[in-house]
Amino acid sequence: MQTVKMVVTGPFSAGKTEFIRSVSEIDVVSTERKISGVQEKAVKESTTVAMDFGRITVDDDLVLYLFGTPGQRRFDFMWEILSEGMLGFVVMVDSTRPETFREARSILETFRAYAPTPYVVAANKQDKRDAWEIDDMRHALRLDSKVKLISCIATDRDSVKAILLELLYSILNEMENGEK
Amino acid sequence: MALRGNLRDFNITQLLNLINLACKTGTLVVDGPGETAKVAFREGKLAYAEIGNEDGSLASVLHRAKRLSLGQYKSIRQSASHISDKELGLLLINAGYLSQEDILTNLQQHFTDIVQRLFTWVEGFFHFENDQLPPNDRISVRLDLENLIIEGSRQLREWEQLQDEIPSLDMALKFTDRPGTNMRNINLSVEEWRVVSYINPRNTIRQIASATKKNDLEMRRIVYGLLQAGLVEVTRQQGAPPPTPSARVFPTENKREQKSLINRLINRIRSL
Numbered sequence: 001m002q003t004v005k006m007v008v009t010g011p012f013s014a015g016k017t018e019f020i021r022s023v024s025e026i027d028v029v030s031t032e033r034k035i036s037g038v039q040e041k042a043v044k045e046s047t048t049v050a051m052d053f054g055r056i057t058v059d060d061d062l063v064l065y066l067f068g069t070p071g072q073r074r075f076d077f078m079w080e081i082l083s084e085g086m087l088g089f090v091v092m093v094d095s096t097r098p099e100t101f102r103e104a105r106s107i108l109e110t111f112r113a114y115a116p117t118p119y120v121v122a123a124n125k126q127d128k129r130d131a132w133e134i135d136d137m138r139h140a141l142r143l144d145s146k147v148k149l150i151s152c153i154a155t156d157r158d159s160v161k162a163i164l165l166e167l168l169y170s171i172l173n174e175m176e177n178g179e180k
Numbered sequence: 181m182a183l184r185g186n187l188r189d190f191n192i193t194q195l196l197n198l199i200n201l202a203c204k205t206g207t208l209v210v211d212g213p214g215e216t217a218k219v220a221f222r223e224g225k226l227a228y229a230e231i232g233n234e235d236g237s238l239a240s241v242l243h244r245a246k247r248l249s250l251g252q253y254k255s256i257r258q259s260a261s262h263i264s265d266k267e268l269g270l271l272l273i274n275a276g277y278l279s280q281e282d283i284l285t286n287l288q289q290h291f292t293d294i295v296q297r298l299f300t301w302v303e304g305f306f307h308f309e310n311d312q313l314p315p316n317d318r319i320s321v322r323l324d325l326e327n328l329i330i331e332g333s334r335q336l337r338e339w340e341q342l343q344d345e346i347p348s349l350d351m352a353l354k355f356t357d358r359p360g361t362n363m364r365n366i367n368l369s370v371e372e373w374r375v376v377s378y379i380n381p382r383n384t385i386r387q388i389a390s391a392t393k394k395n396d397l398e399m400r401r402i403v404y405g406l407l408q409a410g411l412v413e414v415t416r417q418q419g420a421p422p423p424t425p426s427a428r429v430f431p432t433e434n435k436r437e438q439k440s441l442i443n444r445l446i447n448r449i450r451s452l
């Protein structure tokens with residue numbers, strides 16, 4: 001059996017667990033704990049402390065694993081471990097919380113430094129009224145025009161599929177460019 | 181959709197950067213400590229600004245800039261209160277009292293002062309009203325934002341924020357090729373110019389700091405200003421080897437099999 005992996009990262013409460021849950025064929029193995037901090041608790045009740053783990057069986061011979069990183073900085077020692085051997089990564093950003101954009105940019109830079117693999121940025125919660133426009137987010141996140149920044153709703157399977165496909169197209173594209 | 185938030189999380193410098201790079205047209209409304217400011221932009225350039233209940237009329241601006249005496253100001257307020265700023269401006273120019281340049285320069289200074297006051301606001305909510313322009317009777321200007329952004333960046337003191345903005349000093353810098361950017365129009369200090377003179381994809385930020393004898397904080401602050409003003413971009417140092425994956429990504433070394441694997445993944449995701 002061959003296995004490959006992708007990593008879903010991003011700031012606290014960006015929607016990483018929901019993202020994996022939307023496409024995983026198994027119940028996501030989640031290491032969530034109740035939040036103790038007052039500020040974080042105002043955003044959500046529990047958070048991932050080690051990782052989320054989802055699986056998509058491709059065929060008899062190939063399985064894709066999806067790993068979600070913990071969003072809180074104090075668990076960032078897990079990031080490098082999770083990034084080892086990844087095909088590519090998705091950076092989730094909550095479009096309604098500009099206060100997390102700086103953190104998202106920093107996480108993106110950190111993962112780029114771990115491995116030169118392709119990545120896409122998913123602008124999550126685009127269905128919410130307070131969501132920032134994609135173009136504004138691109139500037140706020142200081143993303144180059146070549147970087148794929150894609151509208152996303154992590155609870156919607158089709159939306160998550162579109163993100164994963166864009167990442168796979170980028171990987172394929174990079175392989176083909178490498179052959180030239 | 182919304183461009184709104186809290187200044188604590190997204191400060192004025194970053195907002196100006198976004199408006200500048202996205203060439204936005206509209207009005208930024210900031211509810212700050214005790215008063216509200218409205219700053220209008222046309223295609224990413226500062227057009228107009230007003231704050232609280234302050235009298236921002238042309239007569240008042242010229243009076244505060246000592247271009248109109250108190251008597252003249254009072255006289256205009258009494259006898260010409262019904263005419264618009266544009267009409268008053270024309271009257272002053274036609275009477276040979278002021279030139280168009282005088283008027284625009286004083287208005288630019290007034291609007292710039294308002295924006296600079298906003299840099300001191302660390303608390304408050306903002307939202308951007310797309311396509312909302314200044315009142316028709318007011319005179320608007322067209323002022324590049326880069327200098328204002330650089331000025332705002334100089335006031336940033338928080339070490340943690342600077343560290344988040346520029347996590348690594350081992351990256352290099354290169355000048356952006358954004359159309360309309362001209363370093364010659366930017367007001368930089370001598371120290372900032374020294375840093376600019378070393379910007380080259382071959383030099384890391386750390387090397388530039390060492391050459392210009394700057395500590396990490398000083399260096400980060402200067403680089404932050406140049407980044408926010410859209411003048412430079414962070415890039416990997418030229419000639420530096422790209423990071424290599426520490427573990428095997430594919431279960432096979434064969435390139436054709438690797439491509440086949442990705443295509444199988446694509447087909448599977450599509451079929452979900």
